[in-house]
Amino acid sequence: MTQVTERLFGGQTMVAPLRRVLVRAPDRAALARWREFGWRTAPEPSRLFAEHEDFCGLLADFGAEVVLGRAPIDDDPDAIYAHDVSFVSDDGAIVLRPGKDVRRVETAAARADLESAGVPVVAALAEPACAEAGDLVWLDEQTVLAGHTYRTNTSGIDVLRSALPAVNVVPLDLPHFRGPASVLHLMSVISMLDRDLAVVYPPLAPVRLLELLAEHGVRTVEVPDEEFETMGPNVLALAPRVALAAEGNPQTRQRMEAAGVDVSVYSSTELGKGDGGPTCLTRPLLRTWGG
Numbered sequence: 035m036t037q038v039t040e041r042l043f044g045g046q047t048m049v050a051p052l053r054r055v056l057v058r059a060p061d062r063a064a065l066a067r068w069r070e071f072g073w074r075t076a077p078e079p080s081r082l083f084a085e086h087e088d089f090c091g092l093l094a095d096f097g098a099e100v101v102l103g104r105a106p107i108d109d110d111p112d113a114i115y116a117h118d119v120s121f122v123s124d125d126g127a128i129v130l131r132p133g134k135d136v137r138r139v140e141t142a143a144a145r146a147d148l149e150s151a152g153v154p155v156v157a158a159l160a161e162p163a164c165a166e167a168g169d170l171v172w173l174d175e176q177t178v179l180a181g182h183t184y185r186t187n188t189s190g191i192d193v194l195r196s197a198l199p200a201v202n203v204v205p206l207d208l209p210h211f212r213g214p215a216s217v218l219h220l221m222s223v224i225s226m227l228d229r230d231l232a233v234v235y236p237p238l239a240p241v242r243l244l245e246l247l248a249e250h251g252v253r254t255v256e257v258p259d260e261e262f263e264t265m266g267p268n269v270l271a272l273a274p275r276v277a278l279a280a281e282g283n284p285q286t287r288q289r290m291e292a293a294g295v296d297v298s299v300y301s302s303t304e305l306g307k308g309d310g311g312p313t314c315l316t317r318p319l320l321r322t323w324g325g
Contacts, residue, residue, distance in 0.1 A: 129155055168313075183219060
């Protein structure tokens with residue numbers, strides 16, 4: 035008799051149907067440090083918890099298995115942005131080392147949560163390498179775009195190349211924008227919606243990014259200037275042309291829908307105060323095309 039093993043991780047894509055996803059609930063005690071972590075204003079705990087619960091409900095309603103990270107992390111409100119401290123390939127997970135130094139306490143918990151979820155850790159970054167997954171975008175199954183930013187450095191990109199020998203890791207320089215204290219990830223300016231469609235904020239997009247999208251036949255939905263700050267470009271693909279986006283970006287939503295995207299929205303009044311959108315709140319563990 036052939037034993038069938040359930041697949042628990044993998045999918046070198048941003049757009050295949052989301053099957054399993056890791057999230058982390060807010061920690062009430064950690065919220066007191068919101069200023070130190072650069073949140074825009076003080077979070078209101080009860081509304082934050084309610085928004086996060088509703089957000090996870092939308093993921094579950096879509097059909098994804100929602101895995102709650104439980105390894106302890108002390109005094110880190112940014113830990114709800116579970117995306118940034120790991121990166122998943124078909125071989126397993128890479129534990130990253132955030133460029134935002136106050137977030138480095140998350141790495142041990144990320145490893146523990148991944149292993150508890152059945153995802154092997156195949157590599158980990160160490161000093162001086164830094165990388166955050168907000169700077170890493172699967173353009174296709176064999177190509178990762180890596181933003182060179184204040185959060186992801188050359189050493190970090192080199193480690194990723196070594197850990198992903200069969201993948202073409204393409205570095206892209208992002209602008210200074212507001213400097214090291216402000217986050218500008220690659221995923222601040224692009225989210226993939228399908229193999230041939232992306233939502234993009236062109237004014238801050240690297241020229242080489244726009245060239246690569248055109249070379250790969252990827253059409254773009256442009257985010258207007260007034261919706262950049264409200265995370266218009268930060269959109270989570272639940273499946274090809276099925277997306278979850280933050281409320282408050284009506285023009286971007288209208289443009290995505292005109293391109294054939296089915297868009298659902300969630301309340302991010304509190305969840306977005308740390309400059310995190312739906313991609314930031316999720317660490318996809320498994321995306322598959324079949325089934």
